[in-house]
Amino acid sequence: VVVMSWWRKGWGSEGVETDTATQKILAAAERAGLKVAFHLEPYDGRSVGDVRRDVAYIVDRYATHPAFYRDTNGMPVYYCYDSYRTPPGEWADILSKHGKNTVRGTPLDGV
Structure with missing residues (x-):
């Protein structure tokens, strides 16, 4: 499994156009028989709503x-860098089963 940095739709902080890089990485991973998981980077002003939109x-x-990584239960795997910068109560909005904007049980659900 290859874990790639995701800076959100558009341009990353390193001047790399995220979609172009993602397409190239997925294609290379497929050719090599690898899978790709996403590492959600902490861009300025990122909120849990932004994370939900990024995952969507x-x-x-x-x-x-074919190279998009899913665990043995078929769930996508995401890493959210600097998640500690957001209070747990805000994360509960999208990550708890009964959160107002939950991803649980939706096509956006993941690990």
Whole structure:
């Protein structure tokens, strides 16, 4: 499994256009027989709503790619860098089963 940095739709902080890089990485991973998981980077102003939108974009754009990594239960795997900067109560909004904007039990659900 290859874990790639995701800076959100558009340009990353390193001047790399995220979608172009993602397409190239997924294609190379597929050729090499590897899978790709996403590491969600902490861009300025990132909120849990932004993370939810980022995951929705990733799922919509890349989840059908053969190199998109899923665990043994078929769940996508995401790493959220600097998650400690957001209070647990805010994360509960999208990560708890009964959160107002939960991803649990939806196509956006993941590990």
